[in-house]
Amino acid sequence: MTEPLPVSSISTLVSTARQQPLRAALWHATAAIALAWTGLTAAHAQTTPIKFVLDWKLQGVHAWYYLAQERGYFAQEKIALQIDTGDGSANTVTKVMAGSYQAGFGDINAIIQNAATRPAxxxxxxxxxxxxxAPFAIMTKASGPIKTLKDLEGRNIGSPAGGAAMKMFPALADKNGIDAGKVRWTNMAPNLQEQMLRRDQVDASAVFSVTSYLNLVAQQVDPDKDIRWFHYADHGIELYGNGVLVSPQLIKDKPQVVAGLVRAIHKGLRDAAQDPDAAIDALARQEPLINKVIEKRRLQYALRQVIVTPETQRAGVGDVQDARLQRAIAQVAEAFELPRQPVAGEVFDRRFLPPLADRQLTLK
Known part of the structure; x- marks a missing residue:
């Protein structure tokens, strides 16, 4: 016959049995916390930080980036976007090329120039x-002596040192029979372009129309009545203008991030076109000192003048027409005496565009 267990041993067994469910529950809870932490860490690790540089100080034409940011479009693509202001759309290309930024809002014509002279x-x-x-233009006083582009010879044109309109002036001159060597240039701070023209310190200015048009409005000048405009696009220049550019390294290493960046920006632009007030509100939260009325008008001016065109109504916003782009490349190459003409595929890559049906903008 088996000898009965002592009372003390029975108490120990009962206590141990009672603790088993508690230990199991604690183990499962600890495991769940560990798995959750691992998941959060993995999600954080998948987020890609991107440094993005604009072409200029904050204006209405930058509102869609901040609207996209506020509405979580970059976060949805697992992109942590840092947006910095710039100092010229041509300089945006230089900054991305130098590795200071991985992406930016800059000038395709500056890309063409660099692609023709630098290694693939x-x-x-x-x-x-x-x-x-392209919003490049020469503006002059309507009451002044410059009636035609040819009248620019012997005159003084103002421009910021990194201004894309100045850099592209040789193409305009070549197309319209202007002796570019007879034109004098005065470098000035960007915010003085309109003022120096009004004060007759320069005879004309090479500008971004979307910037200067509304700057004149803010200075109580009627840009349609008081200013004579020579838009490059109206004088034989088939150039495209600013868009989203990325480093070749980012395309090589993280093509899915490039596609996500484009999707997010496009959603912001789409929303800005449909609700400009929301876009300008998002911009104002970044820079409370902006004139919201002026910047909304600037946004709408850009949408109607340089973004939504007959071509984009056919091909969708974001894309280019290859034949036109190749003609534009030829114009840039001839004007700048480039050693070669890059092919369209070297400067523009449409693989990351959303479907055509998603790229039709509706203006409010």
């Missing part, structure tokens, strides 16, 4: 064209 794989690539019609 070292120059940024445009992946989403925003300014279908």
């Amino acid at each position: 794989g070292t120059v940024p690539v445009m992946v989403y064209m925003i300014y279908n019609r």
Whole structure:
């Protein structure tokens, strides 16, 4: 016959049995916390930080980036976007090329110039064209002596040192029989372009129309009545303008991030076109000192003048027409005496565009 267990041993067994469910529950809870932490860490690790540089100080034409950011479009693509202001759309290309930024809002014509003179794989690539019609223009007083482009010979034109309109003036001159050597240039701070023209310190200014048009409005000048405009696009220049460009390294290493970046920006632009007030409110939260009325008008001016065009109504915002782009490349190459003409595929890559049906903008 088996000898009965002591009372003390029975108490120990009962206590141990009672603790088993508690230990199991604690183990499962600890495991769940560990798995959750691992999941959060993995999600954080999948987020890609991107440094993005604009072409200029904050204006209405930048509102869609901040609207996209506020509405979580970059976060949905697992992109942590840092947006910095710039100092010229041509300089945006230089900054991305130098590695200071991985992406930016800059000028495709500056990409063309660099692609013609630098090794393959070292120059940024445009992946989403925003300014279908380049906003380059020469502006002068309507009451002044410059009635035609030819009248610019012997005159003094103002421009910021990094201004894309100045850099592209040789193409305009070549197309219209202007002796560019007879034109004098005065470099000035960007915010003085309109003022120096009004004070007759320069005879004309090479400008971004979307910037200067509304700057004149803010200075109580009627840009339609008091200013004579020579838009490059109206004088034989088929150039595209600003868009989203990225480094070739980002395309190589993280093509899915490039596609996500384009999707998010496009959603922001789409929303800004449909609700400009919301877009300008998002911009104002970044820069409370902006004139919201002026910047809304600037946004709408850009949408109607350089973003939504007959071409984009057919091909959708963001894309280009290859034949036109190749003609534009030829114009740039001839004007700047480039050693070669890059092919369209070297400067623009449409692989990351959303479907055509998603790229039709509706203006409010």
